[in-house]
Amino acid sequence: MEEKFTDINEVKTKIINLAATLNLPKGTEAFISDVHGNYDKYLNIIRSGAGNISRKVGELFNGRLTVPNQQKLVCLIYYPEDILKKITPDLKGNDLEQWYMDTTNQMIEVLRYVAEKYPQNIIDQSLDTKFLDISEELVFGDLRAEDKRQYYREMVKQLVKLGLADEFIISLCHAIQKLAIERIHIVGDLYDRGPHPDKVIDHLTETWQNFDFEWGNHDVLWLGSMAGSKLCMMNLIRISARYHNLKLLEDVYGIDLTSMVKFATNRYMPLPNFEPKVAWAGMTDEEKNVDNCIQQAAAIIQFKLEGQAIKRRPEFEMDDRLLLDKLSLDKRTITIDGKDYPIENGCFQTVNPASPYQITNSERVVLIDLINQFIQSNKLNEDMWFLADNGGMYLEHNDNLLFHGCIPVDQKGNLSSIAIDGKAYAGKELLDYSEYIVKDAMRHPTTADCFNSDFIWYLWEGKKSPLFGKDKMTTFEHYFINDKEAQRETPNPFFDLCDEEWFANRILREFELSTRGHIVNGHTPADENANPVMADKKVIVVNGMFDAKRSSKIGGHTLLYDSYGMRLETLKPFANKNKSIAEMSDVVMDKEIVEHSSERRTIKDTDYGKSIQKQIKYLRKFIK
Ligand SMILES: O=P(O)(O)OC[C@H]1O[C@](O)(COP(=O)(O)O)[C@@H](O)[C@@H]1O
C-alpha cells in the first residue's frame, strides 16, 4: 500500500524507524492445532503464551522467587480476574497494600522483560488505554533512577489507595499475554466436537493482532455447509449430535432444528451404537435420546447423499464407499468385497432396497429446510468468511510450510494426482485448486447439487484429500460392523515417508521453499504419533489434543518459534479452567528443542523483514 507523505523529513523518519526495526529480535510464533471448539483449553494455552510466559518468569525470578511462588505469579498472569478474587480477600490493611505493591512491581518487571524485543508502538497497542500514561511511565521509565524512585513508588501506591490496583494488574497481565506471542498459527480443525469454536474467532477478532488459519478437514465441513453443500452439512449435523454440540448451531448460528428433531424422533429409536462420544454435565436422558436419534437420521441421509455424489463423480474414484446397496434385503447383513458381515443395531428403516440412495420426501423436507438456514445464517457467514479471509489450505511463512493434513503421495513418495475435467492436480497445485474451489463455492452459495459442493465434501473424506489423508472414512463400519479390519482407515503413504529427510525436502521444494525450513502439520493425534518431531527435525506434528474424546497422559503439543529457535512444548492434560486455577498448574510439562539458532534471528530474517526492506527501497526513491 503506497503511503502519501507531505514532507521529506517524514520519509526520512519512516526509513529510520523501518531500518531500526529490522534489527529487533524475531517475534515469537505459536503453532497450535486441532482446537476442536475447546475454547477453555485454547484460552489456557494462549493466556500462557503457549508456555512462553512461564519460561520468561523463570529467567527473571530464578533465585529470587521460590518455584511455587513463580508458579503463583505465572497463574496470576494467566487468569488475573480469577486469581485476584481468590487471593486478595484473605489480605487486610498493610499486608494487602504490600501484596499489591510487590505484585504490581513483579508484573511490571515481567512486562518490561517480555516487551523488550518490541518497538514502543507495538507495546502501546498491548496496553490498556485507560492506564496508558502510567503503564508507559512504569514500563519505559528507568525504575532504578534515584530521583524518580519515589515518583514511581507513589504512582503504584495511589493505584492501590484509589482501588485501581486490580484493574491495573489485569491490564498488565493482558499486555504480557499479548506480547508473549507475536503470531498465532492455527493449523486446522478449529471446528467440530467442542462447544465453542465461535468464541475462538471472537477472541481473535477482539484481542489478537497477528494470526492465520490453515483449514482442517473438519473446518471445510463448515465452510462447505455455509456454501450450500448438503453432504457437508449432514456430516456436520451428525458429528454435532455425536458430540452433543447442536446447541452451538441453535444458539450461536441461529439454526432452527425443529424439523430434524421431529423427523428423527418420529422415525428412529435410541440405539447403543449412537450413544454420545461425550456427554456434557447436566444433560438429561431425554436430550441424549434426541441427539441419538438425530445422529442416526443424519447418518442415513448422509450415506444416501454420499452414494448419489459418488455415482455422479466417477473422478472421485470412491465406488468402494457405496455401501447401502450392499445390504441384504432384510438389512441384517452386508457384503463388502465378497465378505458377509452381520449388521449390528441397523437403522435403515428409510432405506428402500430397490433404490437405496433415494432420499424420502420427509428427509427432503428436512434437508431443504436446514441447508437454506445454513446459507442464510449471518453469524455463520461472518465466521466462515473470517476463516476464509484469514486462512487457506496452507501457509508458507518464514521458510516454514504449514498445512493440516498431508500432501497425497504414492508409496514411493511421488505426488498423487486427482483428475478433474481432464486436468491432473497434485501437490501445491492440488492445494491451490482446493482453496480456489472452497472460496468460489462460498462466493456463489447454492443448495443445488454442484461440483463445488461435492468437491468440498471430497476434501472432508475423499481418498486423496490433502486434509483427510486416509484411504476411506469408515463411519458406516464404525456404526454397524463390529470388525476392526473393516473399520481400518489406512493413512496415505505421506505419513510414513514424513520420517525421511529426503521426502521432507521434496515437499518443501514442491512449495518453492528452502530445505532449511520446517513442515508443520496438525491432524494426527499426539497419542497416535510416536514421535511428533521427524525427518531430522524438519517435520513437526502439533496436535493440541483438544477434543474431549481423547483422554491421554499428555495434553498434546504446541510449537514455539522465536529468535533463539524452535521448541516443541508437551502440554499437561487440561481438564477445565477452574481445575487449572485451583491447582495453580502450568500449561507445559515438557519441551524439546527442535532447532537452536547459533545467532539470534532478527526481523531482517523474516518475511516481515523482507516486506520492510521492500518498503525502505520504495521510500528511498523519494529522497534521491
Ligand atoms: O481429523 P480428525 O479429527 O482425525 O477426524 C477425522 C477422523 O474422525 C473420524 O471421523 C472418527 O470420528 P469419531 O471419533 O467422531 O467417530 C475418523 O473416521 C476420521 O479419521
Ligand SMILES: [Mn+2]
Ligand atoms: Mn483433522
